[in-house]
Amino acid sequence: AQTVTQSQPEMSVQEAETVTLSCTYDTSESDYYLFWYKQPPSRQMILVIRQEAYKQQNATENRFSVNFQKAAKSFSLKISDSQLGDAAMYFCAYRAGTYKYIFGTGTRLKVLA
């Protein structure tokens, strides 16, 4: 069975600094997608970034980038130039052909002014 593990329950970063959130996963599938979602207090799930497993190039979306290590089954999120609005719960997620998501336990990110 597929699993997603986030080992950091909480992280803090100073405003304007860089922070990396960790995620590892386990799967026997070769074709899958990985995601980072942000969940602010409103609870709305906001897609931050996605990575297709067949792509070797790491995905980037403005200040957000990933380090995708397929062999190691690692998928970390780097947030550069952190802003107060980045404070939220971040979930790493896995999705394969059934379109069902498997979420990690989440990392609460605090941004310090």
Place this chain on the structure above:
Amino acid sequence: GAVVSQHPSRVICKSGTSVKIECRSLDFQATTMFWYRQFPKKSLMLMATSNEGSKATYEQGVEKDKFLINHASLTLSTLTVTSAHPEDSSFYICSARDHGGGNTIYFGEGSWLTVV
């Protein structure tokens, strides 16, 4: 862009009653929708896959007679919590698959259920 709407956003019901939560895809057809449950300060757990025109597929450990799912149209799936108990209090989120839009998955805003 595509939007998935849930209603109600918050609901309080008495123990023993049933409550229905709706999930609508507003500008695309979704033959497949998914229902998740999120306990406070916990992750999202998939409850079931809702298939238009057929029975839902439930994840292991989810009581199908307690959490009734109906996907009667291409834009609407409903989750009915029957004979609700306080332990059913939770945040319920749906997602919908946009088949015509590259199979993108969109999440609803979620619904808070409190059973008193």
